[in-house]
Amino acid sequence: MKIIVAGAGIGGLYAAGLFAKSGHEVVVYEKVKRVEDMRYDWHDDVNPSVFADLSVPVPVGSFPKKNWTFITPYEKGRMPLIQRADLIDISVQRKELNKVLVGLLESATIEWGTEATKAIVDGDRVVGIEIVKEGTRKEVFGDLIIDSCGVFSPIRKSLPEAFNVPDVDRESVFFVRRFFFKAKEGVPFPTDTNKVYMKHIGQKGISWCIACDNGTVDVLIGRVGKMTEEETELSLADLRKNNPILSDELLGGGNFCTIPVRRPLSNPVANGYVAIGDSACLTVPMIGSGIATSLQAADILVKTVNATGSSDVATLWQYRVKINKLFGAEHCAVETLKNWLLEQKDDDIHFFLTSGILRNEDLQNASVGKMIKLEFPDIFHKGLVGMKNPLLLLKTLVMLQRANKAKRISERIPKTYNKERVLRWQKKTDGCF
Numbered sequence: 001m002k003i004i005v006a007g008a009g010i011g012g013l014y015a016a017g018l019f020a021k022s023g024h025e026v027v028v029y030e031k032v033k034r035v036e037d038m039r040y041d042w043h044d045d046v047n048p049s050v051f052a053d054l055s056v057p058v059p060v061g062s063f064p065k066k067n068w069t070f071i072t073p074y075e076k077g078r079m080p081l082i083q084r085a086d087l088i089d090i091s092v093q094r095k096e097l098n099k100v101l102v103g104l105l106e107s108a109t110i111e112w113g114t115e116a117t118k119a120i121v122d123g124d125r126v127v128g129i130e131i132v133k134e135g136t137r138k139e140v141f142g143d144l145i146i147d148s149c150g151v152f153s154p155i156r157k158s159l160p161e162a163f164n165v166p167d168v169d170r171e172s173v174f175f176v177r178r179f180f181f182k183a184k185e186g187v188p189f190p191t192d193t194n195k196v197y198m199k200h201i202g203q204k205g206i207s208w209c210i211a212c213d214n215g216t217v218d219v220l221i222g223r224v225g226k227m228t229e230e231e232t233e234l235s236l237a238d239l240r241k242n243n244p245i246l247s248d249e250l251l252g253g254g255n256f257c258t259i260p261v262r263r264p265l266s267n268p269v270a271n272g273y274v275a276i277g278d279s280a281c282l283t284v285p286m287i288g289s290g291i292a293t294s295l296q297a298a299d300i301l302v303k304t305v306n307a308t309g310s311s312d313v314a315t316l317w318q319y320r321v322k323i324n325k326l327f328g329a330e331h332c333a334v335e336t337l338k339n340w341l342l343e344q345k346d347d348d349i350h351f352f353l354t355s356g357i358l359r360n361e362d363l364q365n366a367s368v369g370k371m372i373k374l375e376f377p378d379i380f381h382k383g384l385v386g387m388k389n390p391l392l393l394l395k396t397l398v399m400l401q402r403a404n405k406a407k408r409i410s411e412r413i414p415k416t417y418n419k420e421r422v423l424r425w426q427k428k429t430d431g432c433f
Ligand SMILES: Cc1cc2nc3c(=O)[nH]c(=O)nc-3n(C[C@H](O)[C@H](O)[C@H](O)COP(=O)(O)OP(=O)(O)OC[C@H]3O[C@@H](n4cnc5c(N)ncnc54)[C@H](O)[C@@H]3O)c2cc1C
Pocket: 006, 007, 008, 009, 010, 011, 029, 030, 031, 032, 038, 039, 043, 044, 045, 046, 114, 115, 116, 117, 148, 149, 150, 151, 154, 176, 177, 178, 220, 257, 258, 259, 276, 277, 278, 279, 283, 288, 289, 290, 291, 292, 294
């Protein structure tokens, strides 16, 4: 099979190597000019088990992540998260991860400095993409087009409506800036090294402030839907006020980026087309982690296609079904929780995080894309604590019901592809949000 990968996203790049290894002809088209320019110049958190499960080498320079402390709006309260040993992430250097994945490409080739602009469609099938390299436009054709261009992929956007591959609403995207500042000298090292601010200064989103061991302070400011310069400045000023270690000497970062924080696309496939990674919204809705899920999705995709030798929608639908089983249905519940949290009043978030209604296990679960569990005796405990704020308890129970419903509907995904049945399910599952 001739396989085209549009954009060297994590999932696309890993799938390219696996497909090449199984004998397919694979070309990746990536808009940046060199591997060194790819993505961000920083480290990201990944559960190390994914590297072991997929036999992918752990990138050089990875180090264990310290525990988070959750901070409630306006620094009113804090809730430390004590991670279970098997859930402790490692911080992986992005540039090293890129190098590992490029090193696994086998016979697959990368056309650097090449922008994928749109899908080429023939009837009910995607048959190629249009590319632009050094100002020259060209059409390239393949049996399978893997869309790994990120959340606002131009390939996905150019698909005909009749393919029922949905677009991504800006309200379910995190607009993010990440900065690395010099740590202020002579200031005591904080005990809460990794602080994550929920609804920071009352805005819809999170910020974090991490005092690193190497004399830098890692700052992230993320808001849902959009983020203005003014919001960034206000957030930075507030972080400086509450974190004396944070200087104003910028060492790196600062660029705008985006992360989908929602359930997977209800339909990421068509004849000859599949979306992976951020372009299919395969991130943990609560925190936007998408590295492990992208790698897992690539593994599923390659096994699915190789099992039938086909790139028809019926085969590719099996990839969507398997993703649903692995994490997609659960992510529907977690998205419900995330949307709900963003809508709550600052004081209610404070109560929710600090009263004991939400326990360490709940936060652990949410951070790895799993939903809060409501089982006896936990239901009893939550009820008892919640009595101090009955309205919030009621709202929490309604949210939990909605989350369970969203998950249940997602689990009713048609197991085999039938256009009408899939469309009916898509309407139902997307209708929960
Ligand atoms: C600030 C920030 C922090 C994050 N932290 C974490 C974390 O701690 N843990 C975690 O698991 N995940 C994290 N993520 C999310 C993670 O980066 C993504 O979910 C993951 O990389 C999957 O995205 P992707 O590779 O599909 O897309 P992207 O990373 O967006 O990659 C898309 C690729 O396609 C290329 N491209 C785009 N458009 C075109 C085009 N038209 N033509 C050709 N090439 C194109 C781009 O240059 C890029 O190489 C973070 C993201 C951000 C922004």
